[in-house]
Amino acid sequence: MAKEDIFYWQALNRALDAEMAGDDSVFILGEDVGLYGGSYRVTEGLYAKYGPLRVRDTPISETSFTGLGVGAAMTGMRPVVEIMTINFALLALDPLVNMAAKIPFMSGGQFPMPLVVRMPGGVAKQLGAQHSQRLEHTLMNVPGLRIAVPATPQDAYWQLRQAIASDDPIILIEHDLLYFSKGALDVEAVPLPMHRAAVCRAGRDVTLVSYSRNVELCLRAAQQLADERIEAEVIDLRSLSPIDWETCVTSVEKTHRLIVVEEDCRFAGAGAEVAATLSERCFFSLDAPAKRVAALDIPTPFNGSLESASIPTVKDVISAAQQLCSVADPGVKP
Amino acid sequence: MDRDTLRAFLRDMLLARAFEEAAAEQYTKGNIAGFLHLYPGEEAVAVGVIHATEPSDYVVSTYREHVHALVRGTPPRQVMAELFGRRDGISRGMGGSMHLFDRERRFMGGYAIVGETYPVAIGVGYAIAMRGLPEVAICFFGDGAVNQGTFHESLNMAALWRLPVLFVCENNHYQIGTEIHRHSAVTEVFRRAAAYDIPAERVDGMDVFKVHEVTSRMLREIRTGGGPRLVECETYRLRGHSMADPGSYRPQIEVRAYASTDPVSMAVRETVPAYPSHEQLTVVGKDAIHHATEHGLGAGHLDSAEVDGIKSEVQQLVQEAVEFAQQSPDPEMADAWQCLHVNRRNESLT
Numbered sequence: 001m002a003k004e005d006i007f008y009w010q011a012l013n014r015a016l017d018a019e020m021a022g023d024d025s026v027f028i029l030g031e032d033v034g035l036y037g038g039s040y041r042v043t044e045g046l047y048a049k050y051g052p053l054r055v056r057d058t059p060i061s062e063t064s065f066t067g068l069g070v071g072a073a074m075t076g077m078r079p080v081v082e083i084m085t086i087n088f089a090l091l092a093l094d095p096l097v098n099m100a101a102k103i104p105f106m107s108g109g110q111f112p113m114p115l116v117v118r119m120p121g122g123v124a125k126q127l128g129a130q131h132s133q134r135l136e137h138t139l140m141n142v143p144g145l146r147i148a149v150p151a152t153p154q155d156a157y158w159q160l161r162q163a164i165a166s167d168d169p170i171i172l173i174e175h176d177l178l179y180f181s182k183g184a185l186d187v188e189a190v191p192l193p194m195h196r197a198a199v200c201r202a203g204r205d206v207t208l209v210s211y212s213r214n215v216e217l218c219l220r221a222a223q224q225l226a227d228e229r230i231e232a233e234v235i236d237l238r239s240l241s242p243i244d245w246e247t248c249v250t251s252v253e254k255t256h257r258l259i260v261v262e263e264d265c266r267f268a269g270a271g272a273e274v275a276a277t278l279s280e281r282c283f284f285s286l287d288a289p290a291k292r293v294a295a296l297d298i299p300t301p302f303n304g305s306l307e308s309a310s311i312p313t314v315k316d317v318i319s320a321a322q323q324l325c326s327v328a329d330p331g332v333k334p
Numbered sequence: 335m336d337r338d339t340l341r342a343f344l345r346d347m348l349l350a351r352a353f354e355e356a357a358a359e360q361y362t363k364g365n366i367a368g369f370l371h372l373y374p375g376e377e378a379v380a381v382g383v384i385h386a387t388e389p390s391d392y393v394v395s396t397y398r399e400h401v402h403a404l405v406r407g408t409p410p411r412q413v414m415a416e417l418f419g420r421r422d423g424i425s426r427g428m429g430g431s432m433h434l435f436d437r438e439r440r441f442m443g444g445y446a447i448v449g450e451t452y453p454v455a456i457g458v459g460y461a462i463a464m465r466g467l468p469e470v471a472i473c474f475f476g477d478g479a480v481n482q483g484t485f486h487e488s489l490n491m492a493a494l495w496r497l498p499v500l501f502v503c504e505n506n507h508y509q510i511g512t513e514i515h516r517h518s519a520v521t522e523v524f525r526r527a528a529a530y531d532i533p534a535e536r537v538d539g540m541d542v543f544k545v546h547e548v549t550s551r552m553l554r555e556i557r558t559g560g561g562p563r564l565v566e567c568e569t570y571r572l573r574g575h576s577m578a579d580p581g582s583y584r585p586q587i588e589v590r591a592y593a594s595t596d597p598v599s600m601a602v603r604e605t606v607p608a609y610p611s612h613e614q615l616t617v618v619g620k621d622a623i624h625h626a627t628e629h630g631l632g633a634g635h636l637d638s639a640e641v642d643g644i645k646s647e648v649q650q651l652v653q654e655a656v657e658f659a660q661q662s663p664d665p666e667m668a669d670a671w672q673c674l675h676v677n678r679r680n681e682s683l684t
Contacts, residue, residue, distance in 0.1 A: 063483060067484065068460055072457040075392070077464065099450060106428055108427070109426065110436075111437060
């Protein structure tokens, strides 16, 4: 009864509704989150239900309305700020980096920061270089911020509820192309801790570590690799800060091969951290250097085919796995 | 103005001056490192404004905030220990001079990025509005902060939603070393509030009574649902921007003229300025001596023995603060990790 198939945006919407119903200090603010219902429908219906004080349409002033969330959180409110796209979050880096992440620390632990900032991020469909980028690496480098990257409606629901309940400043990066993807939601299931990585598919030959939309890519690649007798284990990180290294290490120690799959640009991207840390921690288990499948180091082209060519594909993951497995163990033939 | 209020104003201004001069001395001795932005000359603003607030109000401050915290009631020893970076500092040695926080007194922090105070203040104001309480968020900022985008963004939202925020501009005429005529197209800061329909006034920031009077009235208006207000206090800092700044960009005549208008300096032996000559004052064009006399030793309300009593009281308090700071231990790395992870309650991230 509890389980049903719903859209990712609907899962987020239900999480917000559940938290707002249970706690008067939870409120939402952002551009077009109220009357309009949110660019990706995430806040649909909440304005009518909770009114303009709790679902606040803001002017186009990212720095100040994100900072408003910081100030409100300092007094014990639980604001959920929506930034329309991660690209605009650059304007809000000051409140995110200098304020939300630092205030609990700089105050010697006096002020909690129960702030949630949600934003879609990633390469969508032909939005051009200013509207299609991945900035998780920028936020990962900020001590004090936590980052969740839900890949499924189930995780979107769990992780948003957990983020709102937490006293840490937490950023949810929701991939643009996931909002209208469907998946099962069981609201009664016992949630995983927000930062725990999940093994989505068990395997013995190679570990594919990924997050957000690219988890699906890895699962499809793993399916095809299985036909070639390469069994890939797929890990969904779910959280980019902190990262659940234990789950990753356990897997790599089993498979001895690691591929990090991400949509972030390769140079100094999120995957660089994953590859470097796991290379350090699993050096003696690895049969070959860790591989990275990442986006090209180029601003996202507008042209559709070039855009697709700039980010990883299922084929890229498959060929990386084939290569790694044949290099490391010539016995496994692609 | 009753006698007790007058005495309290004078006491806090003297404490502020003595504290900041002691901090300067400790900086020179190497006990305080980093940036140290001192407040001498501007005391009438902090005292006039904060004495008009209630304990249930919130104060959001800047990087020149030691005196805001002191007047708000943070014990001088905890402020000094923080300047020293010690464990008993009000921010446990993690914040330093520019990041004093005092949750108990609703002192919402000193912020070292110019222009950050507005969003924090409107956030506090939003929370107050949601709870429907008669509280106000006091937002301090300097003249150098009015050209940040957050000034316009936040004033717009404060006015749009009628948030209970009092914006207090401490116009000391300089953004570090750039004089206001060289950093702002409109040098009367209060006029900018008109763009957002926020009632605003300019007040002589060297006159603690006027600052207090205007602030009290504005706070009453805000508490009764009037929406935000802005007060611009024209003041002057007698020292450079920070201890690293000798202030060489300012004409000496200007510094001396302002020093003589200063309500506190006359009462603190160590910092009595040399008065400018009549000719020099004519150049500056301000009847500074009259101003100073008016606000000096209580305009006849207090006798000099009482003033001496207050002076020795605050000197002793500051001396104790310095000794307390010296004796406080350095924090350990474990303290730093605890401050970082303080929010995690029962959640385990291992």
